[in-house]
Amino acid sequence: MTIEAARTGLAGALASRSYTASELLGVMSARLLKDGQTVFAGVGIPLLAAILAQKTHAPGLTILFEGGVIGPFVEAGKLPPSTNEQRCTRRANMLVSITEVLLMLQRGYVDVGFMGGAQIDRYGNLNSSFIGDPANPKIRLPGTGGGNDIASLADMIVAMKHEKRRFVEKVDFITSPGFINGGRTRAEAGLPAGGMFRVVTDLGILGFDEENREMMVLALHPGVTAADIKANTGFELPVPADVPTTEAPAMEELAILRELDPEQLYTA
Amino acid sequence: MSASPRRREETGVTPLAYSDLRQRTRERDRSLRDKVTSLEEAAKLVGNGDHLAVGGCTASRTPFAMIWALVRAQKRDLTVSRSIMSTEGDIFYASGLSTHLITSWFSQGIVWGVSKVMRAYTESKRARFEEWSHMAMGLRYRAGAMGVPFLPMRSMLGSDVLGQVSGDGAGPADPSFAAAKTMECPFTGETLLAVPALNPDVAIIHVQRCDAYGNAQLDGLTFMDIDIAMAANRVILTTERVVSNEQIRRHPDQTKIGFFTVDAVVEVPFGCAPHECYGLYEPFYSHMDLYAEMTGRDAEAGAKAYLERFYHEPKDWADYLSRIGMAELLDAQRRGSGIYDD
Numbered sequence: 001m002t003i004e005a006a007r008t009g010l011a012g013a014l015a016s017r018s019y020t021a022s023e024l025l026g027v028m029s030a031r032l033l034k035d036g037q038t039v040f041a042g043v044g045i046p047l048l049a050a051i052l053a054q055k056t057h058a059p060g061l062t063i064l065f066e067g068g069v070i071g072p073f074v075e076a077g078k079l080p081p082s083t084n085e086q087r088c089t090r091r092a093n094m095l096v097s098i099t100e101v102l103l104m105l106q107r108g109y110v111d112v113g114f115m116g117g118a119q120i121d122r123y124g125n126l127n128s129s130f131i132g133d134p135a136n137p138k139i140r141l142p143g144t145g146g147g148n149d150i151a152s153l154a155d156m157i158v159a160m161k162h163e164k165r166r167f168v169e170k171v172d173f174i175t176s177p178g179f180i181n182g183g184r185t186r187a188e189a190g191l192p193a194g195g196m197f198r199v200v201t202d203l204g205i206l207g208f209d210e211e212n213r214e215m216m217v218l219a220l221h222p223g224v225t226a227a228d229i230k231a232n233t234g235f236e237l238p239v240p241a242d243v244p245t246t247e248a249p250a251m252e253e254l255a256i257l258r259e260l261d262p263e264q265l266y267t268a
Numbered sequence: 269m270s271a272s273p274r275r276r277e278e279t280g281v282t283p284l285a286y287s288d289l290r291q292r293t294r295e296r297d298r299s300l301r302d303k304v305t306s307l308e309e310a311a312k313l314v315g316n317g318d319h320l321a322v323g324g325c326t327a328s329r330t331p332f333a334m335i336w337a338l339v340r341a342q343k344r345d346l347t348v349s350r351s352i353m354s355t356e357g358d359i360f361y362a363s364g365l366s367t368h369l370i371t372s373w374f375s376q377g378i379v380w381g382v383s384k385v386m387r388a389y390t391e392s393k394r395a396r397f398e399e400w401s402h403m404a405m406g407l408r409y410r411a412g413a414m415g416v417p418f419l420p421m422r423s424m425l426g427s428d429v430l431g432q433v434s435g436d437g438a439g440p441a442d443p444s445f446a447a448a449k450t451m452e453c454p455f456t457g458e459t460l461l462a463v464p465a466l467n468p469d470v471a472i473i474h475v476q477r478c479d480a481y482g483n484a485q486l487d488g489l490t491f492m493d494i495d496i497a498m499a500a501n502r503v504i505l506t507t508e509r510v511v512s513n514e515q516i517r518r519h520p521d522q523t524k525i526g527f528f529t530v531d532a533v534v535e536v537p538f539g540c541a542p543h544e545c546y547g548l549y550e551p552f553y554s555h556m557d558l559y560a561e562m563t564g565r566d567a568e569a570g571a572k573a574y575l576e577r578f579y580h581e582p583k584d585w586a587d588y589l590s591r592i593g594m595a596e597l598l599d600a601q602r603r604g605s606g607i608y609d610d
Binding site: 087143176 | 386461
């Protein structure tokens with residue numbers, strides 16, 4: 001809880017929780033996935049959340065990995081370190097090439113894309129390429145991988161820690177497009193399908209206005225106030241007066257996550 | 269093949285005229301003949317200034333033995349493309365083999381954080397990391413494999429990734445390299461993105477087994493390798509085992525890369541170390557930790573020390589493996605074998 005404790009005005013509320021921020025992200029994200037969906041999952045929280053959903057309310061959920069894996073069975077304690085390694089293929093239904101699995105996305109076989117993020121702005125644009133001016137970056141990040149393709153072609157769930165340095169007015173570089181400049185700008189750029197659906201953070205669940213496509217708060221997690229959200233967001237993020245509170249993670253959900261990741265590689 | 273650096277427009281990063289592409293294929297010996305050779309001899313198929321495509325992805329089926337041989341042969345000015353770059357990308361920069369990598373993602377791996385070596389070389393602008401979307405990389409190789417100059421696709425649009433690799437964008441795209449271009453679909457009028465074909469001068473691909481002619485059977489994840497082999501003008505296969513042609517003919521449905529694309533076959537056990545080879549060994553995690561530690565404080569000095577100890581000093585590939593260590597090798601093999609059976 002050391003990261004949370006340092007954050008503005010939240011120390012007390014978060015320290016009393018019996019779960020980590022990452023576990024909260026995993027549980028809240030899992031609840032957004034529906035039985036029967038096909039989800040393109042990144043490694044880490046997205047994968048843990050997808051497996052949790054399978055083990056609770058969505059047994060018919062199909063996971064795809066960027067490496068070319070369709071419908072894998074991930075073994076507890078042997079989580080893959082990336083989506084392109086042999087652990088990802090264990091007891092899968094089908095293996096295809098990277099290009100084929102990405103073309104499935106383009107063809108429309110994937111309902112939900114699900115990944116983490118380094119930096120996001122009010123229109124849900126994600127940056128994993130450059131911190132600072134791209135021409136003279138402060139940090140050169142690893143880049144898109146499949147992120148750009150997934151965000152361009154599927155409905156997106158993004159799971160990330162809610163920090164001011166991550167929730168910025170405008171991302172330094174659009175690696176993976178959200179609603180670009182809002183309104184209809186995404187479709188006008190040539191992306192008629194997909195788009196940001198939900199952003200799940202350790203403070204709440206965020207969605208996007210149907211018209212202007214700006215981010216807004218849909219729900220707050222237990223113990224979090226509207227003021228907490230505002231203090232940890234780098235842009236104006238509306239919180240409705242009657243905003244609901246999410247149901248805290250159940251012991252059963254946490255137990256499944258802890259069994260999957262006994263070494264807490266992703267849930268610490 | 270040429271010994272001196274080539275002009276950029278001559279490398280396989282811009283689409284060739286179709287007649288030139290066909291001509292290059294016609295000039296190759298595509299007969300069913302024995303192509304088994306050594307790493308050192310195979311390295312001679314790579315000319316300075318060539319576009320080199322690397323098979324595998326991230327820490328999987330990386331043709332490290334061939335990369336090791338190219339570094340030892342002091343190749344220069346290569347443009348290197350791969351689906352996703354991991355520690356081999358660092359090696360390309362630090363050894364001077366390449367200052368221009370084309371990929372969609374480049375770091376040591378999620379568990380180790382952002383590559384310090386990649387940052388040191390790119391942030392100081394001594395090397396270029398040309399970023400395309402993952403699907404764009406796949407379709408660029410596929411266009412090359414299909415013998416067409418481009419393919420249309422529906423991502424990268426609206427992003428700054430496109431701006432970096434399109435001549436008309438705000439990014440610092442080098443006009444001498446192929447750019448992506450938006451196009452209007454001639455049938456529907458929709459906006460699509462045309463991505464230019466990649467026809468690598470040489471592809472290096474590691475496989476579980478192949479015969480002396482280069483008929484390769486790949487297990488597990490194939491990544492972009494089949495398209496890369498078809499797109500390239502020369503292919504070097506490294507393999508865990510050379511098997512008989514009779515064995516290949518018993519299961520021709522498992523042959524994923526055909527002999528007619530292949531120019532050299534080199535048998536190299538543990539040829540992906542310290543990365544993994546599907547069904548045989550997982551990544552050598554402790555060695556990857558050692559690499560991260562060596563490059564963690566001073567990336568460049570660390571990478572140079574690493575190159576010295578593991579690339580230049582070993583007398584052969586077996587010596588390289590022994591420097592990584594028997595315990596590491598056995599552990600990687602224990603973790604990686606029998607993926608479906610236990």
